[in-house]
């Protein structure tokens with residue numbers, strides 16, 4: 001007799017079952033009232049052209065034409081710049097929070 005609430009053991013016959021899904025396997029959707037940029041190879045919709053360029057480079061990188069390859073490189077550079085900016089802002093917020101709490105403790109404790 002088995003307990004149906006007990007966690008099941010991973011299937012040892014499927015070694016790939018623990019592998020993360022491909023980075024492009026995330027479901028995408030665009031609201032019906034917005035213009036969708038559709039991938040001409042797989043039909044996935046994207047809300048913005050840079051997202052489509054990133055998708056093309058990640059999912060169909062082997063068969064890009066030079067213009068698509070250039071758009072992918074530009075979108076990748078923009079994405080990296082956005083991530084760098086986010087990291088700096090997040091670090092600044094953490095420093096402000098840390099010292100804000102430290103000074104509040106020093107004043108009120």
Ligand SMILES: [Zn+2]
Nearest residue numbers: 039041042059
């Ligand atoms: Zn595609």
